Amino acid sequence: MKPLVVFFTREGSTRILAQAAAEKLQCATRELVDTKERKSMPSAAFSALLRWKAKLQNPDFSTEGFDLLVLMTPIWASNLPPAMNTFLAKASLQGKNVVLVGVGAGNANPNALEKFQGVAKKKGANVVAALDCLGIQLMKETASEQEDALKERGTKLGETILEKAGTEK
Numbered sequence: 107m108k109p110l111v112v113f114f115t116r117e118g119s120t121r122i123l124a125q126a127a128a129e130k131l132q133c134a135t136r137e138l139v140d141t142k143e144r145k146s147m148p149s150a151a152f153s154a155l156l157r158w159k160a161k162l163q164n165p166d167f168s169t170e171g172f173d174l175l176v177l178m179t180p181i182w183a184s185n186l187p188p189a190m191n192t193f194l195a196k197a198s199l200q201g202k203n204v205v206l207v208g209v210g211a212g213n214a215n216p217n218a219l220e221k222f223q224g225v226a227k228k229k230g231a232n233v234v235a236a237l238d239c240l241g242i243q244l245m246k247e248t249a250s251e252q253e254d255a256l257k258e259r260g261t262k263l264g265e266t267i268l269e270k271a272g273t274e275k
């Protein structure tokens with residue numbers, strides 16, 4: 107199995123989760139970097155609600171050679187941030203096994219995961235699993251304060267992905 111973990115982050119928690127999961131999966135990560143910082147919460151939420159796309163820095167949408175894509179993104183207002191919308195729009199996902207991970211301040215974002223799956227399936231992806239993962243509470247804590255807990259959660263996430271993807275093959 108040759109996986110790739112593709113992720114977006116605004117505050118850093120998804121990066122820590124993604125790197126720990128990738129370590130477990132023994133694979134590379136690719137960060138989607140939005141050219142806009144989207145530091146204002148309301149405008150970030152608005153961009154997600156309207157399903158905007160982003161211009162990415164040094165975009166790489168290639169997926170050839172990977173047989174499992176793990177797409178990890180924070181959930182914004184029960185939707186996906188523009189950077190992940192762009193990746194989903196531009197990357198070739200036809201026939202690809204994908205695991206989708208929604209990172210939230212809450213334990214579960216079922217509506218967001220349903221939308222995430224809907225878009226991936228429309229692109230022809232085979233959704234192996236759609237998973238919730240706890241990130242950080244933005245007003246209360248930072249990603250670096252929660253680094254140890256996030257690493258541990260990312261490692262567990264990697265184990266879950268291995269189990270789910272292992273049975274697909």
Ligand SMILES: Cc1cc2nc3c(=O)[nH]c(=O)nc-3n(C[C@H](O)[C@H](O)[C@H](O)COP(=O)(O)O)c2cc1C
Nearest residue numbers: 115116117118119120180183184210211212241242
């Ligand atoms: C604009 C905005 C909207 C958010 N909406 C949700 C939400 O609908 N559900 C949720 O669980 N968390 C929500 N969050 C919290 C983030 O998803 C959470 O803090 C996550 O860990 C941030 O990931 P990051 O550190 O990789 O940027 C929102 C955060 C922002 C900035």
